[in-house]
Amino acid sequence: LLSPTWFLSELARHGVTHVTGVPCSYARGLYQTLEGGDWPYLSATSEGEAVALAAGTWLAGSQAVALCQNSGLGNMVNPLSSLTAPYRIPVILGVSRRGWPPGTDEPQHALMGEITPGLLSLLEIPAQPLSEREPDAAAQLSAAARHCAGRRTSALIFGKGVFADHHGPSPREPRPGNGAAGRGRDEPTPVPEALRGGHRPSRGEVMAACLELAGGHAVVATTGYTSRELYRLSDTGNHFYMAGSMGSAPGIAAGIAVAAGPPLLVLDGDGALLMRLGSLATVGRYVRSPFVHVVLDNGQHESTGGQRTNAAGVDFATAALACGYRAAWRCEGIDAARAGLARAVAVAAAGPVLVHCLIRPGVTGTLPRPAVSPAEVALRFRQHISQTIARALA
Numbered sequence: 001l002l003s004p005t006w007f008l009s010e011l012a013r014h015g016v017t018h019v020t021g022v023p024c025s026y027a028r029g030l031y032q033t034l035e036g037g038d039w040p041y042l043s044a045t046s047e048g049e050a051v052a053l054a055a056g057t058w059l060a061g062s063q064a065v066a067l068c069q070n071s072g073l074g075n076m077v078n079p080l081s082s083l084t085a086p087y088r089i090p091v092i093l094g095v096s097r098r099g100w101p102p103g104t105d106e107p108q109h110a111l112m113g114e115i116t117p118g119l120l121s122l123l124e125i126p127a128q129p130l131s132e133r134e135p136d137a138a139a140q141l142s143a144a145a146r147h148c149a150g151r152r153t154s155a156l157i158f159g160k161g162v163f164a165d166h167h168g169p170s171p172r173e174p175r176p177g178n179g180a181a182g183r184g185r186d187e188p189t190p191v192p193e194a195l196r197g198g199h200r201p202s203r204g205e206v207m208a209a210c211l212e213l214a215g216g217h218a219v220v221a222t223t224g225y226t227s228r229e230l231y232r233l234s235d236t237g238n239h240f241y242m243a244g245s246m247g248s249a250p251g252i253a254a255g256i257a258v259a260a261g262p263p264l265l266v267l268d269g270d271g272a273l274l275m276r277l278g279s280l281a282t283v284g285r286y287v288r289s290p291f292v293h294v295v296l297d298n299g300q301h302e303s304t305g306g307q308r309t310n311a312a313g314v315d316f317a318t319a320a321l322a323c324g325y326r327a328a329w330r331c332e333g334i335d336a337a338r339a340g341l342a343r344a345v346a347v348a349a350a351g352p353v354l355v356h357c358l359i360r361p362g363v364t365g366t367l368p369r370p371a372v373s374p375a376e377v378a379l380r381f382r383q384h385i386s387q388t389i390a391r392a393l394a
């Protein structure tokens with residue numbers, strides 16, 4: 001059996017700085033060690049979010065491992081196919097294989113147990129069962145590190161009992177910096193501020209105000225029209241245009257924030273945020289650096305033709321505060337949006353804040369698609385973050 005501590009130390013030796021994921025009882029010892037120890041472990045609300053967090057870690061200049069039970073591999077398929085693959089963002093996956101060997105597990109694991117290697121292979125992700133012998137496992141981790149150096153995701157498949165149980169101290173409340181909750185459970189949830197004033201703005205108007213008021217922030221823009229509008233407004237190295245991986249913008253940004261902590265601006269959509277609403281809790285729990293999360297709410301999936309989302313009546317500002325954000329505003333009108341954004345930027349230094357902006361649908365002209373390739377967008381963004389951090393430390 002492998003010692004979880006040995007496994008994690010070996011990963012650290014290969015430059016892995018963060019581990020994220022959703023737990024599985026087959027790798028209990030590993031998760032116990034992560035929860036109880038000093039490892040930078042980010043608990044994810046879904047396996048797809050774990051991929052986004054790991055991607056953000058890489059964009060911040062580091063490297064992460066994303067763990068899941070194979071039941072959650074399906075949840076990862078979208079960000080593995082439309083984020084890490086086209087943007088060439090390497091992640092090391094640790095997938096525990098329930099339902100294998102056949103007939104040894106509960107019925108709900110049987111099919112996924114059988115198809116796990118095939119599913120990874122369809123995703124063009126090289127995968128191997130992790131050996132329980134240290135020398136062989138060490139060679140497998142070296143191979144995973146080589147894939148990372150080549151900007152390629154790879155996977156290790158964990159069989160039942162590959163890890164020894166954890167014998168260290170029992171899991172304790174994580175320390176600050178390793179995931180302590182922002183507000184105590186007994187502290188009251190703050191209420192959002194509602195601002196009104198001015199005409200109902202377009203997406204472009206609010207985004208132009210964001211770039212003006214949060215100048216110099218690294219920007220993560222959600223998929224569809226928002227990324228394309230950002231590209232039209234300006235094309236610079238601090239912009240990460242998501243194409244695909246809908247709902248992953250806050251997760252990607254949280255990974256960047258935890259790994260490097262540069263000032264971040266997240267431009268989200270109402271449909272996209274609802275798709276992975278759990279990310280509010282992840283951001284609220286872990287982010288302690290400047291993080292301005294703007295929800296551009298047109299009540300529609302405008303990028304796919306204007307179909308209504310379920311956002312009518314959803315109070316994103318209250319939801320964010322309930323999940324641990326420091327402050328939140330709901331803004332109706334362009335003057336309100338500008339005022340909310342200005343306040344958000346002013347107070348975001350201590351942690352995440354959310355600005356819910358009601359916008360009108362409609363775009364002016366034809367929105368261009370970024371001419372720069374996803375792989376290049378990712379690389380130049382990573383270089384931008386590294387330079388920002390180097391300057392801050394100088």
Ligand SMILES: Cc1ncc(C[n+]2csc(CCOP(=O)(O)OP(=O)(O)O)c2C)c(N)n1
Pocket residue numbers: 078222223224225226244245246268269270271272273298300301302303304309
């Ligand atoms: C996982 C996933 N599901 C569906 C889509 C198709 N899709 C692309 S953009 C979009 C609408 C996004 O809606 P919203 O976040 O509200 O932003 P808007 O289009 O209104 O700017 C959809 C459904 C996708 N790219 N990825």
